[in-house]
Amino acid sequence: MSSITINGEAHEFSGDPNMPLLWYVRDMLNLTGTKFGCGAGVCGACTVHLDGVAVRSCQTTLGEAAGKTVTTIEGLSPDGEHAVQQAWRKISVPQCGFCQSGQIMQAASLLAKNRAPSDAEIVEAMSGNICRCGCYQRIHEAVRLAAGGV
Structure with a gap:
């Protein structure tokens, strides 16, 4: 079982560590602000922060994100005032x-x-x-x- 913090909330994941972070965020947590664009990490539509650094969530696996902090567009500023x-x-x-x-x-x-x-x-x-x-x-x-x- 892996632990990941997304938008300040701890989550446990026991599935495939090779699953793209994008699918976990969108399909399992229903945080749909992060978009699927190309699936190859070249368009940037799926950009999130991993420990404060911009990464392409379609190319970042849950295994790579385990133990780290992820921020999606929903968590950048809860009131939209960043x-x-x-x-x-x-x-x-x-x-x-x-x-x-x-x-x-x-x-x-x-x-x-x-x-x-x-x-x-x-x-x-x-x-x-x-x-x-x-x-x-x-x-x-x-x-x-x-x-x-x-």
């Missing part, structure tokens, strides 16, 4: 919104490590998160805005 979430609303970033939880989690991880990223550092950190609607300029602007409020 600086990144506030900036997303102020800039009106989303178009379709599908990728946005992954984008927000990636941005929050960046700002937790680097409170004042340069434009180049923002581009580099966010480059693994794909937005099919092309909202990249608004995403970039929101990350810069959030950096001022983190």
Whole structure:
């Protein structure tokens, strides 16, 4: 049996340790804010924090997450008032919104490590998160805005 903390709550898991964290979060805990995109770890829609670092939950197994702390979009800020979430609303970033939880989690991880990223550092950190609607300029602007409020 493995233990994992998700959004501050301890969970015990006795199933296959090779199960992707994404399936556990979505299918067993019904935390559907984390999205399935590509299943190959290249789009970023499934981004969560593992011990504070952005990871692709479709490529992270429960075995790899055992004993660690996971934060999903639902746990980033229970009231939706994290600086990144506030900036997303102020800039009106989303178009379709599908990728946005992954984008927000990636941005929050960046700002937790680097409170004042340069434009180049923002581009580099966010480059693994794909937005099919092309909202990249608004995403970039929101990350810069959030950096001022983190």
